[in-house]
Amino acid sequence: METHARPDPAVETMPSPHPDEPHRNGLQARLNWLRAGVLGANDGIISTAGVVVGVAAATPDRTGVLIAGVASLVAGAVSMALGEYVSVSSQRDTERAMIAQELRELAEDPEGELAELADIYRRKGLTVTTAKQVALELTAKDALAAHVHAELGLDPHERVNPWHAAIASAIAFTVGALLPLAAVVLSPLGARIPVTFAAVVIALAVTGSVSARMGGAHRLRAMIRLIIGGALAMGITFGIGALLGATVV
Template identity: 60%
Template sequence: MGTTRGGGENARVETESERHGDEPHRGDLGSRLNWLRAGVLGANDGIISTAGLVVGVAGASADRTVILAAGIAGLVAGSLSMAGGEYVSVSTQRDTERAALAKEARELREMPEAEERELAEIYHDKGLSPDLAKQVARELTENDALQAHAEAELQIDPDNLTSPMQAARASFVAFAVGAVIPLAAIALPPVGARVWTCVVAVALGLALTGTVSARLGKAPIGQAIARNVLVGALAMVVTYYVGVLFGVTVG
């Protein structure tokens, strides 16, 4: 049912589609949340791994150039590794989705009646009456059979398959952004303040990523922050003393 906007002669009826036209569909929203969650996790990995690396090097050497070189190398290597891993993983997922869609298209050509009955059973299992489930299955099949069966049976949108390049780019950028935090925090301050500045910056960065990931997953924020910061602190403590030990041994 529409609602009226404005007044007088210029008033018009606003339809449901107009009021909700800009709202994301459930599938689109879920996809965006997954990408955002992956970005947060990539940034989290960038913070922790780079922090462990530069703090470990700082434990072995006070040379700013050495620390900066190691941090930049870790940033580049980690970003490329994340991007490459994500590209391979999502490419495999996309190949699997395409194979499933090809199989479904073949079944629709070879046994359309059986596939329509299967679609009706799916909607009946979701709570529709048998007659209504058959009617829905028939109308959806007549409109776009592959789309209807792919979404109901496979939970795949044929028009919105996962993109390996998009995943790789997102992972590369997320890791690099996270890695910049400990890299800048340990490279810019004077020698005596480097490690503690890095510790504080990393703790704040991990608290932020922990908060965002908890909100996305509707989990307790305090636990997520504590877990994140604890893991980061453990990584820095271990690598710092490994660096100290290495520096003493080599020196």
């Protein structure tokens, strides 16, 4: 008869040094969504600002600028949503296939999978005995979760939702795009370019600071990169719009 070592009661009752550990994956997922939202807002700010500044440089017609800005906003939001939906759907399909394969391997060769799991923890620095004990206890609790987490870095009970990603990206892009659109449409004719430029620079500084804080990066560098990128985009489209306005329109 096969026997397994009984877990040490002291280990079972030992309090976790991180009692909130089960919530860390969820927190990380929320941070990832927030980071994606900030990036989507940046795209909306820069791309829409480039369009409206370019059109405003070509023509004083406020209606034409508004139409171009709204078209850019809608097209960008749809593109972002579609891109996120396809990307996340592909990611989810790949993860499902990997988890299904792991489930088959557990059903076909449980002892081999147990040995593989123990070897993973041994290579992380545990002794052979401890690694085997850890593998036994994790397998007894949730074999699939133990193997998927250790081998693939995934949680089999937590899957990304492509619809959530698509909607979040579209909303983030729209919110970002509304700022330069409102600035250029609502400002006086003679001041709409400077006002839009200033509003975009301030917005990019804020989003750059937020994204740097979430990623633990240097705030000033992140802000400068975004501001320079946004300024270049607006400067280039302004120049093209002014050129076309003088020669074509």
